[in-house]
Amino acid sequence: MEKNTKLMLGNEAVARGLFEAGCGFVSSYPGTPSTEITEFAAKYDEIYAEWAPNEKVSAEAAHGAAVAGVRAFCGMKHVGLNVAADLFFTAAYTGVNAGFVAAVADDPGMHSSQNEQDSRHYARAAKLPMLEPADSAECKSYTVAAFELSEQFDTPVLLRLTTRIAHSQSVTPLDERKNIPKPEYVKDPAKYVMMPANARGRHDIVEDRLLNLKEYSETCSLNYTEYNTARIGIISSGIAYQYAREIFGKSVSYLKLGMVWPLPDKLLLEFASKVERVIVVEELDDIIESYCRSLGIKCEGKNLLPLTGEYSQEILAERLKGRKYEFKGVNEPVPPRPPVLCPGCPHRGIFYVLRKLKLFVSGDIGCYTLGALPPLLAMDTTLCMGASVSGLHGKVKAIPQEASSSIAVIGDSTFIHSGLTGLAGIAYNRSNANILILDNSITGMTGHQHNPTTGYTLKGEETRIIELESLCRALGIDSVSVVDPYDIAQCESVIKAELAKDCPSVIIARRPCVLLKSVKKENPYKTDPAHCKGCKACMAAGCPALSFGDKKAAIDSVLCTGCGICARLCKFGAITKKDQL
């Protein structure tokens, strides 16, 4: 192995590519599996990096920086691109000045997402070039190539990752940072002011550019062929290519596409003409396959392989080679181990109360979505960031008599991301909706990123805190209260009181995530078998530190953080703090 190499996550390699490409500006909103790109980018002093309130803001900021003359980047997960899409469809028209690259990480198999949409559709719809790396080394080199392409063709460039690329480590060669001369910004309203008269002219330029990009894709080194045999030819890209490589090795020929939009007509036709059987291997949708068909190429793909879920070499071996896995092991069911709210999680008490009150709960995206699982089961809907607030508004306007039995839950970061606008709509339209902001003072699920309510920037600098109470009042909500989610009696009485009022309200349940280093753990609790009646009231909290055996509850003192929720649920005083016994 060469000396200057490193085992890198795909995301870290994209960040390294940003560094080497001379990128100077990074703005993103965290989202699994894209988050680490921006965290690693922030480690380079040469790159200004920030968390934006949402993906649309991040993309607009990055485009602004690029037009000003600095190479700029934003990274997001697939559903984040839905939020940011508005910018991209028109940035395709304005083009860039310095390079502008956006990474979008799809999540086939939904390891940590609410859907498994295929972002390649956006490249086609917005008429933007898209590159797709197949390992970390390519993550780095394609990021550098994307900036060059962006400037050469005056266009934003999309870099598509998938979970297995973003979160796999492979060997990546390291190079130096390039010194990129800053292009001058030249005032050019016909290019940058997209009003109808100007945009009409720019649309023609977009179509011409796409033809030029297609011409480029025919011969560029991002797409390459490997002819091993004329019997089978595999057309593939990204991680799917690695799975094909794993099972077929050199027994088939390959057309490996690094540029997945626009696609190279001549190269595809030439490859297809040289092999007897063409199989397109692509995760999620049949974008390459249907494109091949449109060129008249007779090919296979989704007739053999699934449209849903994550691929693997096992799926390919089974579907393409007829290889069957033979099971030899212990043949008994193993209970699932679903993710759970952590011991001491401040969300637990709230969901206990919401379930107890039998409320309709309009949910949102974050750790607290786990409140939907047993035994808490305290969530009715979850769709996309912010939908808890606006969805509840729709419900209570449609059926006003259900306002007093319905509530929305949304995290602090998600609220800033896209709950704000929904809340403005509630105040403006005189809605009677009640919103619970679960303020754990961090963006939790993606691994503790700061946001405008935490007081720190991505680079760790102190900054002003947006205070949720004042913000909600400014948005027109008069009834704003704050509760401690560990105090379930207080939570219950405040929620009941707010639901009874004939006006919209915001209840902020405030307590920092128990996993934060700054949070001091309390002494653990323990059960007293003499007092435990085995009623299982404590088990309703769904805490992983609690267990039940021999008709008594028990607490794992290593896992227990001393939050005391279970002690509050025990009517017999059988749960006490360790130092109290």
Add this chain to the structure above:
Amino acid sequence: MNSKSIMIVGVGGQGTLLAGRIIGNAALAAGYDVKVSEVHGMSQRGGSVVTYVKYGESISSPVICRGEADIILAFEQMEALRWSPYLKNDGLLITSNQMINPMPVITGAAHYNENIIEKLTATGIRIETLDAAGIAQAVGNDKASNIAIIGALAGHIENDGITREILTDTITAYLPQKHLKTNLEAFEMAQCR
């Protein structure tokens, strides 16, 4: 050498990610092409987690499928059982004897499988157990059980050129100074168990 596939399975929060990174980087230091695949995000919250480490002359897929693992390192017994179909016929299962109840068992909706080690042994699987949590406790660092499990692995990858020295160097590079001593003790203890 054919490429080697090592799976690290456990419960979110047990330190499987770090173990995967250490083994992967040790394999890199030994001169191999390496791929390590991890799970981040929602599944990490106390869920069943798996990390794949593969090394050899040239690695394509970063994942390991059923029947492909040369070695499975299990941090928890039920996870050892869950992932055992991923082992090759002649593969080796190294498992900690720790047991952690998943939520369906906690709520009473399911039962924790009984006599897991005995049942796995009865199928003819090569199996080694260790008390990783006990070792961690003995060295005075509850979080050292992942390094103890790497200690149990050490003798089985030495022939691939991933020496104990490379492993301890990598552990030294990846752990904070203040926890290094206890972790290296756990590494040693697991080897002489």
